[in-house]
Amino acid sequence: MDICSTPGLMPIDDALANMLKSITPVTCTVEKLLSDSVGYVLAQDLHSPLNVPPFDNSAMDGYAVRIADLSNTTTLEVVGKSFAGIPYKGEWPPASCIRIMTGAKIPAGCDAVIMQEQATIDATTPNIVDFSQALPVRDQQNIRSLGEDIGQSDLVLPKGHRLTPRDIPMIASLGIPSLTVLNKPKVAFFSTGDELKPLGTPLQEGEIYDSNRYGIKIMLEQFGCEAIDLGVIPDDKDQLRQAFIQAQQQADVVITSGGVSVGEADYTKIILEELGQIGFWKIAMKPGKPFAFGKLLATDDSADAIFCGLPGNPVSAILTLYILVQPLLAKLAGHADWKAQPSIPAKALTGFKKAPGRTDFQRGIYTINEQGQFEVSSTGNQSSGAFRSMSLANCFIILERERGKVEAGETVYIQQFAPVFYA
Structure with missing residues (x-):
C-alpha cells in the first residue's frame, strides 16, 4: 500500500474512502432461526408468503x-x-x-x-x-382489511437489511420460522503494552488497567460482528507475532489497541510489514490522530485479513473505532442500509477550545429547549485519556477542521450517539 507516503494529515473522508474501496462484503450465508436472527444481515430479499392480516x-x-x-x-x-x-x-x-x-x-x-x-x-x-x-x-x-398491513408477495425487507428487534414480530406474523442471513464478520482484537494489567490485579508503579478491550468488545458486537478477545499482548516481538498469526487464523478483521503512535510502534510496525501491507496514517481528527490500516496477507494456514490499528488512549481508541472502523465493518457485513448519525445544528451554551488543523470530536451534553432548539454544553475535560467525558456525554460536538475557538452562543454541529453507546 502506498498510503504511507501521504504527506501531512489525512482528511477523515479520504481515510474512509481509502478503506472502503478495499472492502468486499462477505458472501457466506447461514440459516438462522427467527428467534436467533437479530443483528444478522439478510442475504436475500424477504417477500411475504401471505396477506397480513389474513382476513378482514x-x-x-x-x-x-x-x-x-x-x-x-x-x-x-x-x-x-x-x-x-x-x-x-x-x-x-x-x-x-x-x-x-x-x-x-x-x-x-x-x-x-x-x-x-x-x-x-x-x-x-x-x-x-x-x-x-x-x-x-x-x-x-x-x-x-385483508392485506392492509402487508400484501402477499410484497417486499417486506430488502437484501442487506440488518435485522432489529422491531423486525422480528413482523416477520413472525408472516409465519416465517427461519431466515437466510450473511455470516457475521469475525473480528479478533487485542491490546498491546507492558503497562496494561487485567482487572482485579493490583497495580504496580507505572501500570494501568486495560480498559479499551471492554469497550471494543461490546461495540464490535453491537456493530453486528463476532468478537474474539485475545487479551493483552506485552511488548515482546515473538509474542506479538504469534498474536497476529493467531488472530489472522481466526478472523476476517484484526484490530489492535495501542502501538501505532510514532516512537511506540517499533515491534508492531516490523511485524506488520513482515506479515502484510500496512500503512501508518496520521488522521486529521482529534482525538485519534494515529491510525493504521491495511491487510495481513494470506498464508497456507489463513486467508487475507483486514487490519486496523487503533490508538492506545481510551477516547481515541473508541472514537476511531466508531468513526473509521464502523463503516468498514458495516460494508464487510453487507449491511446496505447503514448510515452515520446525522449532524444537527445546536447552540453552544459553553465555549470550546479549538485550534485549526483537525476535525475535533468533543464530548458534549445536548438538551432541547422550550422552543425545540438543540443546545449543547461541554462535559469538561476533553483529554484523550479522560474517558469519563465519554461516559457523561450523549453526543459528539463536531468542530470543523479549519475552525478555531468557539464562543458561547455560536452554532455548532452535534452528532447524537448511535445505539451502540446505549447497548
Missing part, C-alpha cells in the same frame, strides 16, 4: 353491523358472537348485529364495527343494543 378483522371490541340495518332504526338485536379464533357461523338475520372482539373475523355482509363505548345496553333487555350515539356510521369503520 375487527379493530375494536364492539358490534358488527350492516349500515343499511341502521337506516330506519337505532336499535338492533344481538344474534351471535365472533371471537378471535372463533368466528361467527350461520345465517345473519336482517335488522340484527353480532357481538365482536378485537382481532375476530368480520362476518360476511358486515360493513362496519361500532365500538362498545358507543353502544347502549338496557339491563332489562341485554340482547337489544341502541346505537344512536354512534350515528352516523362510516363504511368500513373499525375494520382491518
Whole structure:
C-alpha cells in the first residue's frame, strides 16, 4: 500500500474512502432461526408468503353491523358472537348485529364495527343494543382489511437489511420460522503494552488497567460482528507475532489497541510489514490522530485479513473505532442500509477550545429547549485519556477542521450517539 507516503494529515473522508474501496462484503450465508436472527444481515430479499392480516378483522371490541340495518332504526338485536379464533357461523338475520372482539373475523355482509363505548345496553333487555350515539356510521369503520398491513408477495425487507428487534414480530406474523442471513464478520482484537494489567490485579508503579478491550468488545458486537478477545499482548516481538498469526487464523478483521503512535510502534510496525501491507496514517481528527490500516496477507494456514490499528488512549481508541472502523465493518457485513448519525445544528451554551488543523470530536451534553432548539454544553475535560467525558456525554460536538475557538452562543454541529453507546 502506498498510503504511507501521504504527506501531512489525512482528511477523515479520504481515510474512509481509502478503506472502503478495499472492502468486499462477505458472501457466506447461514440459516438462522427467527428467534436467533437479530443483528444478522439478510442475504436475500424477504417477500411475504401471505396477506397480513389474513382476513378482514375487527379493530375494536364492539358490534358488527350492516349500515343499511341502521337506516330506519337505532336499535338492533344481538344474534351471535365472533371471537378471535372463533368466528361467527350461520345465517345473519336482517335488522340484527353480532357481538365482536378485537382481532375476530368480520362476518360476511358486515360493513362496519361500532365500538362498545358507543353502544347502549338496557339491563332489562341485554340482547337489544341502541346505537344512536354512534350515528352516523362510516363504511368500513373499525375494520382491518385483508392485506392492509402487508400484501402477499410484497417486499417486506430488502437484501442487506440488518435485522432489529422491531423486525422480528413482523416477520413472525408472516409465519416465517427461519431466515437466510450473511455470516457475521469475525473480528479478533487485542491490546498491546507492558503497562496494561487485567482487572482485579493490583497495580504496580507505572501500570494501568486495560480498559479499551471492554469497550471494543461490546461495540464490535453491537456493530453486528463476532468478537474474539485475545487479551493483552506485552511488548515482546515473538509474542506479538504469534498474536497476529493467531488472530489472522481466526478472523476476517484484526484490530489492535495501542502501538501505532510514532516512537511506540517499533515491534508492531516490523511485524506488520513482515506479515502484510500496512500503512501508518496520521488522521486529521482529534482525538485519534494515529491510525493504521491495511491487510495481513494470506498464508497456507489463513486467508487475507483486514487490519486496523487503533490508538492506545481510551477516547481515541473508541472514537476511531466508531468513526473509521464502523463503516468498514458495516460494508464487510453487507449491511446496505447503514448510515452515520446525522449532524444537527445546536447552540453552544459553553465555549470550546479549538485550534485549526483537525476535525475535533468533543464530548458534549445536548438538551432541547422550550422552543425545540438543540443546545449543547461541554462535559469538561476533553483529554484523550479522560474517558469519563465519554461516559457523561450523549453526543459528539463536531468542530470543523479549519475552525478555531468557539464562543458561547455560536452554532455548532452535534452528532447524537448511535445505539451502540446505549447497548
